[in-house]
Amino acid sequence: ETGVTQSPTHLIKTRGQQVTLRCSSQSGHNTVSWYQQALGQGPQFIFQYYREEENGRGNFPPRFSGLQFPNYSSELNVNALELDDSALYLCASSLTGVLGSPLHFGNGTRLTVT
Amino acid sequence: QQQVKQSPQSLIVQKGGISIINCAYENTAFDYFPWYQQFPGKGPALLIAIRPDVSEKKEGRFTISFNKSAKQFSLHIMDSQPGDSATYFCAASINTGNQFYFGTGTSLTVIP
Numbered sequence: 062e063t064g065v066t067q068s069p070t071h072l073i074k075t076r077g078q079q080v081t082l083r084c085s086s087q088s089g090h091n092t093v094s095w096y097q098q099a100l101g102q103g104p105q106f107i108f109q110y111y112r113e114e115e116n117g118r119g120n121f122p123p124r125f126s127g128l129q130f131p132n133y134s135s136e137l138n139v140n141a142l143e144l145d146d147s148a149l150y151l152c153a154s155s156l157t158g159v160l161g162s163p164l165h166f167g168n169g170t171r172l173t174v175t
Numbered sequence: 176q177q178q179v180k181q182s183p184q185s186l187i188v189q190k191g192g193i194s195i196i197n198c199a200y201e202n203t204a205f206d207y208f209p210w211y212q213q214f215p216g217k218g219p220a221l222l223i224a225i226r227p228d229v230s231e232k233k234e235g236r237f238t239i240s241f242n243k244s245a246k247q248f249s250l251h252i253m254d255s256q257p258g259d260s261a262t263y264f265c266a267a268s269i270n271t272g273n274q275f276y277f278g279t280g281t282s283l284t285v286i287p
Contacts, residue, residue, distance in 0.1 A: 065218070094273065103181075103264050103277030104219065117273030151218050163209055164275060166218030 063088045065167035067152050073173045074142050082137040082170045084152030092116070092157040093135040094164065095127060098149040110135055111157050139172075147174045178202060179267050181278025188285050194252040196281045198265035201246065205267040209275075210239065210250045213262045222263070223250070255285045 066085045074080050086093050092111045096104035106119035110129035124140040133154070139146055149171050153164035180199045188194045198208075206227055211219035225232045225239040225248065232239045238251040252259055265278040 092273075094275075096277075101280070103179075103266075103279050104275075105277070106274045109273040111273075119274060153218075163221045163224060164219075166211075166220065168216065168218045 065152055065154050065165055067150075067167040067170050069170060070168070071171045071173075073175065076142055076144060076174055078142050079138065079140045080142060080172060082139075082150050082152075082172070084135045084137070084154075084167060086133045086135065086152075086154030087165050090154035090156050090165070091133055092155045093129055093133065094153045094155070095135070095137045096151040096153065096166075097121075098151055098169070100148070104151055107137070116157075142174045144174050147172060177279070178276035179265055179278045181265050181281060183281060184279070185282040186284070188255045188283065190255060190257060190285055190287050192255050192285075194250075194255045194259070194283055194285070196250045196263050196265070196283075197247065198249065198267075198278050199245075199247045200267050200276075202267070202269075203246070204269050205276075206270055207268045208239070208241065208248050209266050209268075210237075211264045211266060211277075213264065213280075219264055252283075255283075257285045257287050259283060260285050 094109040095107040098104045108118040109116045113129045126138045128136045149169040151169045153166045156162040209224035210222045212222045213219040236253045241248045266275045268275045
């Protein structure tokens, strides 16, 4: 069973730039969620994708966008980066339609905005 | 507004002792309550989870106690070991739905 993999592991960007983070979901999972984890805080829900459609969104502005591909992998795109976007971005996969299916997290991408 | 409130922020326990972490919630629609363990440089990993139809669930040294009327739940780690030193997060969701609400985390240190 292949777990959730994310790339890159670390990234440094300048304020105003755009960034794309990638995620491969665990085999057999059909749903991908993205979370932002600021230093010393719990993960905050950004959005979820199921069947290549956004299936729920947290309190994040539209400059945070995403995609899910037919193989269930996913991208998180952030435009017009701000200093406060510096955080660990976590991708989690799960199986929609199965009661009790938990989130399985990757190890995250550490984004630093300077 | 923090949907799930977690305490304490940090905890130091002697090896062999009991570690207790508490969480409280307000939304009575929540019906799935997992606990996650996170080591530095890693993503959170599911430890144990409970639904509100039971008051306690035990898996090995880890136990969740759930008090529906008080809207509180807690994680107990029995016989705490140095390898348990990590950050623990409680969370809640509706029907394992699309959004999980996490607590702010508890940094546990187990002293040998």
